[in-house]
Amino acid sequence: MAVLSNLEPKEVFYYFEEITKIPHGSGNVDQISDFLVDFAKAHNLFYIQDAMKNVIMVKEATPGYEDEPVVILQGHMDMVAVQTPECTMDMKTEGLKIGIDGDNIYAEGTSLGGDDGIAVAYALALLDSEEIRHPRLEVIITVDEEVGMDGAREIDLSMLQGHRMINLDSEDEGIFLTSCAGGARVNCRFPMKRQELTGLRYELEVSGLLGGHSGGEIHKERGNSNCILGRLLWKLSEKMPVGLVFADGGLADNAIPRQTKAVVVVEEKDAASLEQQVAALAAELRDELATKDPDVKVTAKKLIDTAETITCATPEDTKRVAAFLQATPNGVQAMSADMPGLVQTSLNLGILKADEEVLRAEYSVRSSVESEKDNLIAKLSALVELTGGDYVVTGDYPGWKYRVHSPLREKMVKLYAEMYGTEPKVEAIHAGLECGLLGSKISDLDCVSMGPDMKDIHTTEETLSISSTKRVWEYLVRVLETKD
Numbered sequence: 312m313a314v315l316s317n318l319e320p321k322e323v324f325y326y327f328e329e330i331t332k333i334p335h336g337s338g339n340v341d342q343i344s345d346f347l348v349d350f351a352k353a354h355n356l357f358y359i360q361d362a363m364k365n366v367i368m369v370k371e372a373t374p375g376y377e378d379e380p381v382v383i384l385q386g387h388m389d390m391v392a393v394q395t396p397e398c399t400m401d402m403k404t405e406g407l408k409i410g411i412d413g414d415n416i417y418a419e420g421t422s423l424g425g426d427d428g429i430a431v432a433y434a435l436a437l438l439d440s441e442e443i444r445h446p447r448l449e450v451i452i453t454v455d456e457e458v459g460m461d462g463a464r465e466i467d468l469s470m471l472q473g474h475r476m477i478n479l480d481s482e483d484e485g486i487f488l489t490s491c492a493g494g495a496r497v498n499c500r501f502p503m504k505r506q507e508l509t510g511l512r513y514e515l516e517v518s519g520l521l522g523g524h525s526g527g528e529i530h531k532e533r534g535n536s537n538c539i540l541g542r543l544l545w546k547l548s549e550k551m552p553v554g555l556v557f558a559d560g561g562l563a564d565n566a567i568p569r570q571t572k573a574v575v576v577v578e579e580k581d582a583a584s585l586e587q588q589v590a591a592l593a594a595e596l597r598d599e600l601a602t603k604d605p606d607v608k609v610t611a612k613k614l615i616d617t618a619e620t621i622t623c624a625t626p627e628d629t630k631r632v633a634a635f636l637q638a639t640p641n642g643v644q645a646m647s648a649d650m651p652g653l654v655q656t657s658l659n660l661g662i663l664k665a666d667e668e669v670l671r672a673e674y675s676v677r678s679s680v681e682s683e684k685d686n687l688i689a690k691l692s693a694l695v696e697l698t699g700g701d702y703v704v705t706g707d708y709p710g711w712k713y714r715v716h717s718p719l720r721e722k723m724v725k726l727y728a729e730m731y732g733t734e735p736k737v738e739a740i741h742a743g744l745e746c747g748l749l750g751s752k753i754s755d756l757d758c759v760s761m762g763p764d765m766k767d768i769h770t771t772e773e774t775l776s777i778s779s780t781k782r783v784w785e786y787l788v789r790v791l792e793t794k795d
Contacts, residue, residue, distance in 0.1 A: 314409050315416070318777055320784050322439060327416075327432035327775075331424065332406035336392030337458040337563075339403050340364050343388045347452055350435060365466045368450040370438050379446035379794055381473035384437070385749065386430025386480055387456035387463075391769040393562045394421040396570065398771075415766075415774035425775035426768040427456065430479030433787060445791040449473045456480070456745055457565060457769075459496055459706025463745040468752045475719045476753070477790070478746050481762035482527065484779045485727075488760035489720060490739040492526070493684055493710035493747060494677040496564050497658075497691055501635065501670040501700040503628035508554040508621055510578045512614040513585060515543060517560070519606035522569035522770045525659035525675050526742025529567070530643055530652075534604040536560050536571035537663040537672070539596065541636020543609065544573070546588050548630035551581040554623030555632070556667055564661035564675040565743075566769040571663060575629075579618045586611055624667045632670045635698040636663075639672075644687060647679065647739075654741040656683040658691065677741060679710050711747035711758070713739065718795070719757045726789055761787075 315324040335343035344364035351358035357369040366388070372379065392402040398420030400408075408419040417423055434450045437443060449471050453462035481488050517536040523529075537560040547553045553575050560571025577585050593609040600607050623629075641660050647653040655678060662673035674691065678684035688704060695702045714720070720737065727735045740760075750756040764779035766772070 314411065319781055320436065322436035323432050323780060323784050326435040327428055328409065330428045330431055331409050331418070334403055334405060335388055335390055335424065336402055337389040337455050340389050340454045344454065347388065354438060356438060359470070361466060363462050363465050364454045365462045366452045368438060370448045372447045373444045376444060376446045376794070380475050381447040381449060382445070382791060383449045383451060383471065383473040383476035384434050385451040385476055385478045385745065386427045386434065387453045387745065388431055389455050389457055390424030390426065390428060391422055391457050391563050391566055393566065393769065393771060395771045414777050416777060417774050421771055422769060423773040423775060425765045425773060426482065427480045429763060429775060429780060433479055433784065437791070443788055443792065447472065451749070453745060457563060460708050460743065460745055460748055461706065463748040464708065466752070468749065471753065474753060474755050474757060476746070476749065476756055476758040477787070478744060478758060478760035479762050480744055481760045482765040482768055484762070484764045484783055486736045486738055487720065487723060488740045488744065489717070489737055490679070490713040491711045491744040491746065492677040492679040492741050493681060493708055494675060494743045495684065495688060495707040496705045497674040497676055497688055497702055498705060499672040499674070499695045499700050499702045501632045501698065503555070503624035503632065503668055503670065505622055505667050506554070506625045508552070508576045508623050510576045510618050510621070511582050512556070512621060513575055513577065514612045514614055515540065515573045515575060515589065516570070516610050516612070517543070517608070518570045519608040520569040520604050522567045523767065524742060524769050525565045525567050525657070525661060526677055526740070527768070529657045529659060529741065530654050532603050532642060533567055534596065534600050534607050535641055535660060536568045537660045538636065538639065538641050539609065540571040540573055540663065541633060541639070543589065543592055544629065544633035545637035546592060547575070547585060548626070548633045550584055550588060551577055552626035553577055553629050554621070554626055555629040555665060555670070556621065556623045558663055558665035558670065560663040561661045563769065564659065564673045566661055567659055568661060568663070569770070574614070576621045576623045582613070622667055631698055635694060635700065636672070638694060640687070640690065645683060650739055653739055655679050656687055657741065658687060677743060679739065679741070681710070708743060709747040709751060711744060711750060714757060717757050717759070720759050722793070722795065723759055723790055726793055727786065730786060730789060
């Protein structure tokens with residue numbers, strides 16, 4: 312029996328559960344894209360599946376709505392696929408194991424993919440219905456939004472008629488988003504020389520952090536496990552020769568990393584000092600992050616009891632990359648003076664990987680001010696060059712500018728107030744949305760972003776509110792059924 316079969320609205324939760332059965336992490340979207348095409352074929356809808364696997368579906372207006380403005384519904388099919396260290400699931404080939412806890416849907420040991428599976432479920436439920444009245448619906452479901460918005464960047468929208476778009480990629484009911492930051496990825500690479508070092512191997516681990524979305528939760532100043540590891544490597548390198556063997560932290564550039572591991576070699580005489588330094592940093596962080604990230608842990612585990620000769624990065628190069636990680640900017644860089652509480656510029660060291668020959672660090676950079684974004688990338692690239700690395704900037708996308716006159720926003724605010732007796736909040740967001748890219752392809756695009764309540768997206772604690780999903784569905788139907 313389906314887990315969500317008793318929930319309302321049945322059609323929405325039916326399609327959401329079907330989506331969770333299909334592996335659809337970023338870069339692994341063929342199966343979910345083909346599922347959407349099969350849906351379109353089964354419902355006799357016009358559809359396009361492009362070379363990138365983006366899917367567009369169109370349903371004509373119901374009788375009496377032919378002259379109403381066309382509405383574009385938009386979301387993305389990929390999810391941030393992360394799992395706990397204990398989870399043995401292969402998220403590239405297996406579906407999620409979902410459950411219900413009170414008002415929340417969750418996935419066992421993995422992220423849920425409510426971001427943005429619920430958008431796809433809403434769209435399919437609307438396209439499936441023969442009872443809901445609506446204008447012409449043009450549904451855009453993009454690929455790989457979570458890793459640089461590549462689908463939105465490449466998609467051809469020239470065949471669409473609509474100039475009003477409801478983006479369904481938001482996580483707070485009652486908040487309408489009307490602008491967002493632009494961003495880019497910065498991928499840094501540091502070559503290191505190898506040598507053989509005789510000593511003891513230690514596994515260093517930073518864990519217990521809350522993590523979160525690097526746009527929506529960067530202002531909470533939670534610990535970044537990659538940066539903490541860099542801080543530890545620098546402390547150790549200043550006290551003793553350290554050879555880096557291995558490092559691995561983070562799963563996505565736009566997710567604040569929760570866990571990072573590294574293996575290092577130190578001379579036997581320095582073992583006690585290493586353990587003391589690790590314990591000292593753990594105590595410092597428990598104090599610094601007592602409120603923001605109270606469960607932070609920093610540990611060192613000796614992997615061998617007797618000295619042996621091990622291939623690793625030279626202590627000089629280990630110290631060089633440690634210096635970069637110690638000095639790198641991370642987190643909030645500037646707050647908006649125009650919108651109190653809004654992060655204006657930030658970056659997140661989301662992925663850190665190393666072997667004895669090369670260290671790679673991948674960042675998500677965001678800003679609602681284009682010049683600040685460019686300057687932050689320049690600052691980061693200067694530090695990379697000074698510490699002997701190189702870098703590549705990818706996935707650059709524009710921000711979404713606020714539209715002063717928005718008939719869609721005015722209609723949606725009015726209907727929300729009628730339904731719930733209070734007006735929604737109209738806000739900007741620091742996280743990136745595809746609205747800016749899609750707006751560059753559709754002239755005079757009038758757009759609002761909305762969605763049901765979700766918590767801890769991009770993490771294994773991600774949840775989707777059942778009651779909020781129902782209310783947002785009822786509101787969305789009301790918007791479509793209400794004529795201008």
